[in-house]
Amino acid sequence: MQSSAISFSPSLSLSTRPRKLPVQGFKPLSVPSPVSGRFRYGSAVFSPSGKRSPISCSLKQSGWFPGIPEPESDRVVPRASSESVGPEESPKSKGMRDTLVLGTLFGLWYLFNIYFNIYNKQVLKAFHYPMTVTLVQFAVGSVLVTLMWTLNLYKRPKISGAQLVAILPLALVHTLGNLFTNMSLGKVAVSFTHTIKAMEPFFSVVLSAMFLGEFPTLWVVSSLLPIVGGVALASMTEASFNWAGFWSAMASNLTNQSRNVLSKKFMVKKEESLDNITLFSIITIMSFFLMAPTAIFMEGIKFTPSYLQAAGVNVNQLYTRSLLAALCFHAYQQVSYMILQRVSPVTHSVGNCVKRVVANNIRLRHCFTGFAVTTCEIGNTTNIQFEKL
DSSP states (O other): OOOOOOOOOTTSOOOSSOOOOOGGGOOOBOOOOSOSSOEEETTEEEOTTSOBOOOBOOOSHHHHOTTSOOOOOOOOOOOOOSSOOSOOOOHHHHHHHHHHHHHHHHHHHHHHHHHHHHHHHHHHHHOOOHHHHHHHHHHHHHHHHHHHHHTTSSOOOOOOHHHHHHHHHHHHHHHHHHHHHHHHHHHSOHHHHHHHHTTHHHHHHHHHHHHTOOOOOHHHHHHHHHHHHHHHHHHHHOTTOOHHHHHHHHHHHHHHHHHHHHHHHHHTOGGGOOOHHHHHHHHHHHHHHHHHHHHHHHHOSOOSHHHHHHTTOOHHHHHHHHHHHHHHHHHHHHHHHHHHTTSOHHHHHHHHHHHHHHIIIIISOOOOOHHHHHHHHHHHHHHHHHSOO
16 A cells, blocks of 8 residues: 655745644645545545545645644735715815805895795784784794605604703794784884894893803904994884884894794704704794684684675785795794804894895885994994804
């Protein structure tokens, strides 16, 4: 019988003193033979002729010596990166894009608000029930929100009971703010209401310091003085002045800025934060349910066609203008919340003040008193210069 041929790995150097190879490390492999009728026993292959098949050993070092690790391969294995390989956006281009988006939002905010003031004033002149008008505006907004969620135009949120309790104060001040605005618009000229509401930065600065801990700089405080002086002078020289319209506008300043500051606080609260669209949608629906019983109890059901015809009001015209006013109302309020998520409440109120100057002087063609315009614009310019966007 021929002896078995054993081949050693060429990468191993033989020592001068032979050692016994461990049995468990020896890995014989069977080599196919053309002779038929062979049988296998363990790792060896035998043939009927009595000749044993040649045995070859593994060339791997780990096969001979279990303690020696397998050498790593020199090949480079490509691996897909989890991050995008596209060029990163530079901070400068990102800043320009954010500024463009913010400018577009401000433009839409001004546009929707101008048309809301026009249609809303026309409705209030023909229909002297500000609570019912406010209820209709919340009702149209609630229908829009429901359609948005039903048609999956925006993801329906999952709101917890704790979040609803936290949003309830926001809905309350939102309801009061818009009710006081409509009450003021029904009592005095649109321009005078917006003159009073130009004091929103003052309330925003005070409330931001109280609730957010954002204390104003000396420049910001000094810029508020011309606004306060201009509003005071405009109030004394306003032909349509009355105390009901004045205090309604002032109450609107307080409640609306409270809503903005508290909403900003809710947006940045990590454990309960909601995006601007979801937050405003929930506030709108809650405001409708808060306003409905109050309006019915205080003013009754006065928006029916029979009542309007008996009062000598053009029903189709009033319904059309009420719908347009409500659509513009919901649109400009939603854009307002989109802006609020991007800027501070003080910057938001400054932009709102500029909006009132634009609305009165361009679209409504009812100008402020000269001193009021000058002081408001000086205050706006100073605020914009020293308030971070």
